[in-house]
Amino acid sequence: EAAVTQSPRNKVTVTGGNVTLSCRQTNSHNYMYWYRQDTGHGLRLIHYSYGAGNLQIGDVPDGYKATRTTQEDFFLLLELASPSQTSLYFCASSDAEQFFGPGTRLTVL
Amino acid sequence: QQKVQQSPESLSVPEGGMASFNCTSSDRNFQYFWWYRQHSGEGPKALMSIFSDGDKKEGRFTAHLNKASLHVSLHIRDSQPSDSALYFCAASEDGGYKVVFGSGTRLLVSP
Numbered sequence: 001e002a003a004v005t006q007s008p009r010n011k012v013t014v015t016g017g018n019v020t021l022s023c024r025q026t027n028s029h030n031y032m033y034w035y036r037q038d039t040g041h042g043l044r045l046i047h048y049s050y051g052a053g054n055l056q057i058g059d060v061p062d063g064y065k066a067t068r069t070t071q072e073d074f075f076l077l078l079e080l081a082s083p084s085q086t087s088l089y090f091c092a093s094s095d096a097e098q099f100f101g102p103g104t105r106l107t108v109l
Numbered sequence: 110q111q112k113v114q115q116s117p118e119s120l121s122v123p124e125g126g127m128a129s130f131n132c133t134s135s136d137r138n139f140q141y142f143w144w145y146r147q148h149s150g151e152g153p154k155a156l157m158s159i160f161s162d163g164d165k166k167e168g169r170f171t172a173h174l175n176k177a178s179l180h181v182s183l184h185i186r187d188s189q190p191s192d193s194a195l196y197f198c199a200a201s202e203d204g205g206y207k208v209v210f211g212s213g214t215r216l217l218v219s220p
Contacts (some may be wrong), residue, residue, distance in 0.1 A: 004152075033208055037156075042197060042212035043110075050206070081199070090152050097143070099141035102153030 003027065004101035006091050012107045013081050021076040021104050022092030031094040034058070034066055034075040036087040037103075043090065049074060081108045112136045113200050114210035121123055126189045130214045132198030134179040139200035142174060142181045143208070147195040156196075174191070188218045 003026045008070060013019050033048040047066035055066055057067045063085060065077040078085055090095035092098040116131045118140040132142070141160050145153040159165045159181060169186045181200075185192055189209040 032206050035210075040212055043210040045207070045209075048207065056207075077207075091154075092184075094205060094208075097155045097158065097207060098145075098199075100154070100207070 004091055004093055004099050006089075006101040006104050008104060010105045010107075011107065014109050015082060017078075017081045017108070019078040019106065021078075021089055021091075022104070023074045023076075023101060024072050025074075025091075025093035025099070026072065027093050027095070027099060028057060028071070029093035029095050029099070030071075033092045033094065033098065034064070034074065034076045035090045035092065036085075037090060038087050046076065059096065069094065078106075081106075083108050092102050111120075111212065111213040112139075112173075113198055115214050117214060118212075119215040120158050120217070122188050122216070123188060123210040124188060124218055124220050127220075128185040128214075128216055128218070130183040130193065130196050130198070131209055132181045132183075132200075134181075134200050135198070136202075136209075137179065138202045139179070139209070140176070141201040141204055142172075143201075143205075144170075144172060144183045145197040145210075146200055147197065147213075149194070153197060175178050185216075186208050188216075190218045190220055192216060193218045 016061045033044040035043040049068040089104045144156040147153040159174045195213045201208045
């Protein structure tokens with residue numbers, strides 16, 4: 001079965017802090033995604049990529065950067081974290097159907 | 110306004126009952142639809158896709174799509190406590206490479 005892993009699983013930082021969330025997929029999928037999940041909003045797309053070195057802007061990109069270093073690895077960067085970025089973050093890879101990782105819970109104090 | 114709207118927000122059914130979920134899109138460009146399910150503490154997992162008008166049945170799950178009204182539904186017959194989860198509708202213009210999710214419906218199946 002398709003596999004997507006995320007690290008860390010939980011992260012606490014302070015306002016203004018620097019955070020990097022990591023995602024790796026072993027599915028050989030071209031597309032990878034970062035979403036945030038908040039009650040009442042469902043899953044909202046932050047950034048996505050269709051291959052190493054490529055980056056596409058999603059629907060809620062403000063305050064986030066992302067980088068796709070290889071086919072397998074996709075990173076989400078919060079350079080000046082704010083409390084509004086406290087959320088549950090999911091990475092996914094896709095060959096049309098999306099395969100999600102287990103999520104990272106980020107708290108910004 | 111969200112492009113993909115789901116109803117109800119939550120649903121409670123007895124074990125063995127029928128659970129029904131609704132999803133309406135406000136974007137006529139969406140042609141591809143999925144249902145995803147998320148159990149507590151896990152990432153969402155795809156349940157089924159539907160791309161053509163009409164019904165699609167997979168075991169206890171039946172999806173229905175009406176592209177003219179931009180409406181898709183999911184029905185679970187003989188609901189089990191293990192079906193208790195958050196259910197998302199998702200829509201795409203391009204076959205799944207950029208997908209928009211609804212806000213979800215929480216299902217509770219009581220024994």
